[in-house]
Amino acid sequence: xxxxxxxxxxxxxxxxxxxxxxxxxxxxxxxxxxxxxxxxxxxxxxxxxxxxxxxxxxxxxxxxxxxxxxxxxxxxxxxxxxxxxxxxxxxxxxxxxxxxxxxxxxxxxxxxxxxxxxxxxxxxxxxxxxxxxxxxxxxxxxxxxxxxxxxxxxxxxxxxxxxxxxxxxxxxxxxxxxxxxxxxxxxxxxxxxxxxxxxxxxxxxxxxxxxxxxxxxxxxxxxxxxxxxxxxxxxxxxxxxxxxxxxxxxxxxxxxxxxxxxxxxxxxxxxxxxxxxxxxxxxxxxxxxxxxxxxxxxxxxxxxxxxxxxxxxxxxxxxxxxxxxxxxxxxxxxxxxxxxxxxxxxxxxxxxxxxxxxxxxxxxxxxxxxxxxxxxxxxxxxxxxxxxxxxxxxxxxxxxxxxxxxxxxxxxxxxxxxxxxxxxxxxxxxxxxxxxxxxxxxxxxxxxxxxxxxxxxxxxxxx
Numbered sequence: 001x002x003x004x005x006x007x008x009x010x011x012x013x014x015x016x017x018x019x020x021x022x023x024x025x026x027x028x029x030x031x032x033x034x035x036x037x038x039x040x041x042x043x044x045x046x047x048x049x050x051x052x053x054x055x056x057x058x059x060x061x062x063x064x065x066x067x068x069x070x071x072x073x074x075x076x077x078x079x080x081x082x083x084x085x086x087x088x089x090x091x092x093x094x095x096x097x098x099x100x101x102x103x104x105x106x107x108x109x110x111x112x113x114x115x116x117x118x119x120x121x122x123x124x125x126x127x128x129x130x131x132x133x134x135x136x137x138x139x140x141x142x143x144x145x146x147x148x149x150x151x152x153x154x155x156x157x158x159x160x161x162x163x164x165x166x167x168x169x170x171x172x173x174x175x176x177x178x179x180x181x182x183x184x185x186x187x188x189x190x191x192x193x194x195x196x197x198x199x200x201x202x203x204x205x206x207x208x209x210x211x212x213x214x215x216x217x218x219x220x221x222x223x224x225x226x227x228x229x230x231x232x233x234x235x236x237x238x239x240x241x242x243x244x245x246x247x248x249x250x251x252x253x254x255x256x257x258x259x260x261x262x263x264x265x266x267x268x269x270x271x272x273x274x275x276x277x278x279x280x281x282x283x284x285x286x287x288x289x290x291x292x293x294x295x296x297x298x299x300x301x302x303x304x305x306x307x308x309x310x311x312x313x314x315x316x317x318x319x320x321x322x323x324x325x326x327x328x329x330x331x332x333x334x335x336x337x338x339x340x341x342x343x344x345x346x347x348x349x350x351x352x353x354x355x356x357x358x359x360x361x362x363x364x365x366x367x368x369x370x371x372x373x374x375x376x377x378x379x380x381x382x383x384x385x386x387x388x389x390x391x392x393x394x395x396x397x398x399x400x401x402x403x404x405x406x407x408x409x410x411x412x413x414x415x416x417x418x419x420x421x422x423x424x425x426x427x428x429x430x431x432x433x434x435x436x437x438x439x440x441x442x443x444x445x446x447x448x449x450x451x452x453x454x455x456x457x458x459x460x461x462x463x
Contacts, residue, residue: 039095
């Protein structure tokens with residue numbers, strides 16, 4: 001077991017005003033798939049494909065947060081976070097993705113927002129975390145530009161109801177994952193296998209985000225971000241072929257999404273043999289002015305090598321040498337300095353175009369028991385401590401990072417892996433929905449409390 005990092009010493013490395021958060025997503029924690037007029041999302045369809053989810057689960061009941069949301073707020077208050085990142089279920093609010101809102105769905109999130117505010121926690125909702133209505137997917141999904149209009153309609157419904165109290169918003173979670181895994185190679189819903197033909201989904205997601213951002217600002221939003229999954233890409237060998245493979249993967253995973261947001265243009269995809277992006281007049285201007293913070297989801301670096309066999313992809317993802325791994329195995333190497341290096345690379349690449357940064361997700365899964373039990377998850381504490389220290393290193397080097405978010409508050413439904421992977425600070429018995437805080441919950445609570453003490457000491461010294 002790794003040594004337990006000192007949360008008090010770590011907390012004191014952060015400046016006054018730094019924010020601490022944790023996160024969840026609707027489909028992964030809510031359960032109640034058939035309750036109160038909820039529609040069918042692409043994930044409702046996908047989990048019903050025989051054999052597609054590792055353990056055959058369908059996200060039911062899981063944490064059952066649709067009914068047990070008050071338990072979650074109590075946990076958050078006990079944890080002491082500044083903000084809570086959660087997502088809204090599009091199909092609870094607009095079941096078919098068109099037309100009038102479902103009042104029962106809006107009422108649910110209304111209650112959640114009020115409870116968070118009453119608990120002194122800033123609600124930080126995500127409009128969309130991969131669960132768009134299946135009827136919209138049947139009409140083309142993110143491959144269709146019409147999806148931009150549908151998302152704007154949904155955003156307007158949400159903003160009109162919650163915008164009087166919610167000032168901080170995320171729009172679309174991890175567009176890179178939706179493009180690459182959802183439409184490119186089919187490991188996430190909607191499980192398409194379009195490879196490079198999936199690239200229109202990049203532009204349609206970014207444009208939908210920009211439209212939603214404008215609507216949210218019209219309802220009083222102060223801070224808007226688009227959390228993308230970023231990875232530090234390294235070549236396996238110091239050869240021209242591997243460096244070229246790394247550049248291609250970096251473009252697909254990072255630059256296709258960051259460049260338009262931060263530089264107002266796409267990288268030269270033709271240079272990499274890729275089809276042009278479906279840009280219309282005015283699109284890039286809207287995208288480039290759409291964020292107030294740059295939101296980074298980070299889990300691991302990616303090591304690539306040039307493809308050894310002819311095929312559709314010019315690279316292969318290979319294990320990162322010399323580092324431990326999470327419960328996902330070599331696919332998810334643990335390398336905390338890679339987060340520091342990624343943040344420094346963003347600053348170097350974009351300079352003054354990079355706004356303040358928030359870490360919108362960071363966490364790890366490890367094998368843990370299924371039944372209700374207290375888990376002494378030293379491996380997770382070590383992972384979190386290493387990555388939080390990497391954020392502190394980046395701040396020391398001049399990167400303006402303002403917030404850190406642990407994924408996840410709760411053990412949840414981990415997409416195609418079902419309930420076999422556990423990310424939570426809180427253990428959840430997926431049959432009874434019983435919640436049991438883990439050792440990592442107490443460790444993070446101590447860190448947050450100590451950071452608050454340091455803030456108070458700083459304020460007193462300045463008075």
